[in-house]
Amino acid sequence: MFSADQLQKKFSQPLDRAAIALIAVLTVAIALLLLGGDSTAPRxxxxxxxxxxxxxxxxxxxxxxxxxxxxxxxxxxxxxxxxxxxxxxxxxxxxxxxxxxxxxxxxxxxxxxxxxxxxxxxxxxxxxxxxxxxxxxxSRDRALVYIGVSPEERGQLILYNFSKSEKTILTPKEITVLDYKPYSEGDRLLFSAIDSFSPNRGVLEQRLFTVTTGIIPETQGRRSRRRDNSPGQIKRILGSDNYQNLNFDLSPDGETILVQRVNKQDPTQFGLWKIEEGKQPKPLENEPGGDFIITPDSQAVAIAQGQGLAILPLEPKAEPVDFLPQFGRVLSFSADGSAAAMVKFNTDYTRSLYLVTTTGVSKELRRIQGSFLSAQFGPQGKTLYCLLTKLVEGEIYKEEPYIAAINLETGDLQPLVLLPDQREVHISLAPDGLGLLFDQIVSVAPQGNQAPVDAVRTSSGEAIARSRLWLLPLDPSAPTNRPLDYKPEELPFEGLRPGWLP
Known part of the structure; x- marks a missing residue:
């Protein structure tokens, strides 16, 4: 036991006194914290x-x-x-x-x-x-791609970045671009092209390539896997030595390309081929079909076969996972894959547009005497923007194209732009739904005139002399039950097949 004198002596040391004081301060602080709660701000x-x-x-x-x-x-x-x-x-x-x-x-x-x-x-x-x-x-830059038609840009793939007011020519004059599909990240384009000045120049000699856009994706921290992201880097994907390459599609995930091919020596060998990066192209060896589109999950293809639509896995000799005998064509899928816009060819020579959902709902939206050419779902999934035609009465059969918005809940159709005397029109809805691009062929070269060897041509072979590009501003938040009053704006360059980058 310590005596009183020993205790007094022990705690009279400076270090001991400091320790006792610190303990006392901490005790008071803890008591105040317990009584007053945590005063630090949430964040x-x-x-x-x-x-x-x-x-x-x-x-x-x-x-x-x-x-x-x-x-x-x-x-x-x-x-x-x-x-x-x-x-x-x-x-x-x-x-x-x-x-x-x-x-x-x-x-x-x-x-x-x-x-x-x-x-x-x-x-x-x-x-x-x-x-x-x-x-x-x-957000991503607002940018569009188109095929040039002016003498300086004829047949070339061109990128215009609205956000930076920059124009970039992506492909050389030695090849003429026919069609293209953007990759989901916007860093590359898949395109078909033919030699511009070859004596054997023709759409049946088209080959497939990719080209970089110069855009570096940053979505959710992901960066492009390519080391060289400078624009105009071209890579050949598929040749045309033994097969004619026809229509093609790119899967939403960018991993698979489907191409319709015909054997040059044996035209009965016709069907879809699958191309994956780093692998040799291989035929799917399914029943031949017509128009096709890869599904949003990138796992299957919807293709017109016989008297209906077949949903086929992207594997050789696979059996259809579904068959829709009442429909003849898929125009578009919604972004989440929950719905599709499909066309039914009726026995009375009319055509019906249906909204078909994954829950089994099949709803007729419109029945017309013209044709449904293409369609895209709005970003909210409530509106379908369509390119369709109406039958013009007269001695000569004639269909006149126009652009319209269809309310998917009511089926109401609101015409947006009439396009008289147009043979071919292509539309593209902006990913944010705020604008719609379309082209307008102004003139074709007269039959008697000698068109340039590298002329851009319509699907019927006519050489295109001029083609305008238009932007139709849209307001996705506008009430669907009110008339829409949108006026297209002409863009300051000429081209064909305008399309937004994703």
């Missing part, structure tokens, strides 16, 4: 779109908080500029913001949150205010 731990580049396929972001929040105060004080309409859902400390109209392309965005409070607080007190948060993200 945003994670914002999944922070400093990201987003595209139309990015439908939602998530914010994670350090503590449970008063949800209404968060929703009331969250702001995004420029506005991005959406809806909010919660799971514990995580808030999901789902975009309802798509993110407008070519823009920088700022997200701010302040004045929101935590959920739990001491009795009679409000929750602690959140630490102010500022997040930033951007």
């Amino acid at each position: 945003v731990r994670e914002f999944t779109w922070q400093n990201k580049q987003v595209s139309a396929s990015d439908r939602a972001f998530i914010m994670t908080f350090s503590r449970p929040m008063d949800r209404q105060s968060v929703e009331d004080n969250l702001s995004i500029e420029p506005p991005v309409p959406g809806k909010i859902s919660w799971a514990g400390r995580r808030m999901a913001y789902t975009v309802t109209q798509g993110v407008p392309y070519g823009m920088q965005f700022k997200l701010e949150l302040s004045q929101a409070r935590e959920r739990f607080a001491q009795a009679g007190k409000e929750g602690t205010l959140i630490e102010p948060f500022v997040g930033e993200f951007k």
Whole structure:
């Protein structure tokens, strides 16, 4: 046992006195903390779109908080500029913001949150205010691709970046581009082309290539796998020595190319071939068919066969997983694959447009005497933008094309642009739904005139002298029950087959 004098002597040392004082201070601090609660401000731990580049396929972001929040105060004080309409859902400390109209392309965005409070607080007190948060993200550049028709650009694939006001010629004059498909990241294009000045020049000698656009994708942190992203880097994909290459399609994931091919020595050998990167092309060896389109999941193809539509896996000799005898063509799939726009050829020579869903719903939208040429679903899945024709009464059979918007709930059709005296028209809906591109062939070379060897031609072989490009502004948020008043704007360059980059 220590005596009183020994204890006094022991604790009279400076180090001992400092330790006792520190213990006393910590004890008081702990007591105050227990009585007053945690006074540190809640904060945003994670914002999944922070400093990201987003595209139309990015439908939602998530914010994670350090503590449970008063949800209404968060929703009331969250702001995004420029506005991005959406809806909010919660799971514990995580808030999901789902975009309802798509993110407008070519823009920088700022997200701010302040004045929101935590959920739990001491009795009679409000929750602690959140630490102010500022997040930033951007959308992809607004860019289009087209095939040039002017003498300086004839047959070349051209990229125009609206966001940067930059024009880039992607292919050389030695080849004439016939058609193209963009890869989902926008960094490459798959295209078919023929030799511009060859004596054997013809659509049956078309070959397949890819070309880089110079765009470096950044969506959700992903970067291009290519080391050289400079524009105009061309790679040959498929030749035409033994087979004629006809129509082609690119899977949404960019991993598979399908091509209709005909053996030059034996035309009875006709069908789809599958091309995968790093592998040799191989025939699917299925029953030959007509128009085809790869499904949104990139696992199957919808192809016209006989008296209906077959859904075939992308494997050789595979049996159809489904057959739709009442339809003759698929115009388009919705982005999520839940619906498709299909055409039925009726016995009275009319054509019907149907909305067919994965839940088994088959709904007739319109029946016309003309033709349904192409269609694209709007980003909200509520509108179908169509290129169709109407039958013009007269002694000579004539169909006149026009562009229209169809309400998928009511089936109401609203004409947008009439295109009289047009033989061929191509449309492309912007990924954010804010614009529709289309071309207009102004004139073809007279039959008696000698067209240039490298002339761009229509599907019927006529040489195209001039072709305009137009942009039709759209408002996806406009009420569908009101008349639409959109006026197309002519673009300052000439071309064919305009298409938006994804």
